[in-house]
Amino acid sequence: MNRVEGRVKVTGLATYAAEYPVEAVAYAYPVQSLVAKGRIAGVHDAAAREMPGVLAVLSCEDPPRLAEDADAELALFQSRDVAYRGQIVAAVVAGTYENARAAAAAVRVEYDPDDHDVALRSGHPGFYRPDVVNPDYPADTVKGDVEAGLDVAAASVDVTYSTPVLHNNPMEPHAALAVWDPEGRLLVYDSTQGTSPDRDTIARTLGLPREDVRVVSRHVGGGFGSKGSTRPHAVLAALAARAAGRPVKVALTRHQMFDVTGYRTPTIQRLRLGADAGGRLTAVEHVAYEQSSTLIEFAEQTATPARVMYATPALRTAHRLVRLDVATPSWMRAPGECPGMYALESAMDELACALGMDPVELRVVNDADAEPEGGLPFSSRNLVMCLREGARRFGWRHRDPEPGVRREGEWLVGTGVAASTYPARRRPASAFAFVRDGDYVIQVAAADIGTGARTALVRIAADALGVPPGQVHVELGDSDLPEAPVAGGSMGTASWGSAVVRACEELKRGDGKEGRADTTGEVGNDARLARHAFGAQFAEVRVSSVTGEIRVPRLLGVFAAGRIVDPELARSQFIGGMTMGLGMALMEETLTDEEFGGFLRRDLAQYHVPACADVPHVEAVWLDEQDGELNPMGSKGIGEIGIVGTAAAIGNAVHHATGHRLRDLPMTPVKILSRF
């Protein structure tokens, strides 16, 4: 089955947020802070106001009214304090984008700067234990005695890894178009991963009843979490439109996206693992150090995968946070699992080396039948089958474990393995199914952020109704449709699909004309079980002994993610995640500017994501996993697990190729050369 909106996308007819044609539209362009910390002494905008086409200047000098409890990243112009370089401190509204931008450059903001502190570093005196980590996990857990477990271990590792600031970089820059009607109701065309929660946040921020706000987002060019919560551009569009008395568009530049649409926190992670002579873990300790802004406590759940992965009598996980003069970190594909599993799965490989044990076997002997922290049984867990199937397909049994001995000319060759995991959750959603002109229409405020959600929901509804997919039409991307959660946390399809199935069932059960569903009760009654998808990733790398370049000729992922709704869409999600994981392993890195604050390398020429030449052969397959404890489709989310484990598999392969362990991402030629 082809992607439902494929034709309109490839022919350029799909309309994205910034593209809606509106009469008398104006444009707002932000002015961003040039200091990382301080206070705004004054905003001098007289020159800007005289410039061609300028309609309004917004700033803290005459702050627009917002809700007092507005999210601090969205409370535009409410404070004179500057929390980070790049923060939006003013904006100009003009009749054209070019005039708005030119006038924004003429706004002079005077600061009383303070000394700033922008660098995450080990031993920072500001580290503290947050109350919870995202979304609501305990920051620390302890089970058994880690020190005793390490004391009795036949082999142990005590290793520290670090990961850099990473940016989501969806293809479509964040954009919004805000239109107020004469009754004071607001329509926002936004690029968002969820119109219902975006509507709620915009309404709350502006102090409006949510009935007075509508968000439309029919096509979204990627998000990876950066569009998972409302961003300041949407609030700015609404404020600017009110100030100008005209509809206003805000389209962020790539540079501005780096500043105000979130990023993955850098991490420093210490892992201590011990195992007996048979490889069975005697202790696991995972401590993650990470950053947030002075505005908001955003605590990435980096050490939580250790609470899920391996059976151990002693387990300690902990998170420490430091508040720096930086933008607030945010959601990026597999928050928590992605950086955390990089460290845990690298450490497992180091432990396998210390034991002289095959890394696949080490993972197999430590398989768990219940969550090691908390003891909840798994609804299904097929990690071992993924490892076995991957090893078979990859030709793992021919592998010589000796590191640094395979050479083809100047190229050192090695292979590595790592496990993947991601929670399989769902949230309440509602949907409406009805008959129109003999076809079936499904309405749900879901979001298709490029994943193919529309197509997946057509399939799910067609299955539930027992009709051909061609007879089903899905309407999504509009907060006026039945309320639905965000496309995030790999919960979209599971949540929306549950409601769609129930609505279709309702339609069939009733008059055959329409059916409504709200899964709040159903989801609330889900049995208490540990629900996770698992996977295994295998990488082959070639490392040049001349240049330090690392190439990855082969990546294989084997996943157990419940029933796969649409094989083509699933493959795209898996290999997309793996490709992004390869980027994390080898090239992606945003530098923090310690001198001036803010970030450096804020464009796609400097922030490298993989090109086609970097991924000649990425293969993803999946097991036929049956799990009746998930949702009516029997599916687990697949949007994020693909990125989990890739960087570790590549790093482990680099060690196997070279004999050198690089514990600091990304693994660049620079770092390789320093070891040769």
Added chain:
Amino acid sequence: MKRFEYARAGSPSDAVRRFRPGTMYLGGGTNLVDLMRLGVAEPDLLVDVSRLPLDVIEPVGDRLRVGAAVRNTDLAADPLVRTHYPMLARAVLAGASGQVRNMATVAGNLLQRTRCAYFQDVSRPCNKRRPGSGCPAIEGDHGNLAVLGASGACVATHPSDMAVALAALDAEVHVTGPGGDRIIPMPGLHRLPGEEPERDTVLEPGDLITAVELPASPPGASAYRKVRERASFAFALVSIAASLDVGSDGVVSDCRIALGSVAHVPWRAERAERLLIGGPATGAAFLEAAEAELDQARPLPRNAYKLPLARNLIVATLEELAP
């Protein structure tokens, strides 16, 4: 973006005639237009020279004349270039992406500006962009900046691949300008930053590149190799254009080495070449020559890796070229 005027030149002399302070010539626009969007370049007048009849590649005796407006894609695909100057074709194809190469011109490639992060960000100081404002790269992000020939005022690198090959090939740059026509030998077009990092080249205001002329190709085998962490569409960490000719007696009779992404100019490794010519074509000799060349380097903490990288690259490339 500042308002500007646009004019299309009817001929090279017409372009020069239109030139006044604040004018910039527009070729493919792949770098200049980006810099205008960023506010780094703020011309009052753009004189479009991309449609001048300077898009021809033609043999002139045993030389090859490449028009300034020839697109990078066409240069790399030209049968004469591929046959006689494969190093140049490889260098061009190592640069940018297919889409960018379709637009970019020969002259524009030579005159592209550094990709130093500070140069491209008008909210931060940069001596090249705003003379006298300082160079934060020296203490900050200089990981891909210069190790050779830099100054206290600027550590930028020239980003071109094509220019590295042209430097190795002893190309000549043909220029017309208010002062008449002249010929500038490569690698002399570009200059080291010194105390005037705002000047990338020796061109005078109003000078317009009309062609690049290649002398007969150097004897022996040649190569272009580019090192980067992403397999395509990335600027070099270090690149090399090299040719080597070894006589039947095992003695090096001709050798050209140029390095990219190590200096404010495409860096011709003359010291290494002098040491090699007349000597044995052995790994030990290659290493000695490479180290002699790199003795002049003054690396910074985060770009010191370029020295072992350049050394390895010189040795490995020459070993591959040696019979």
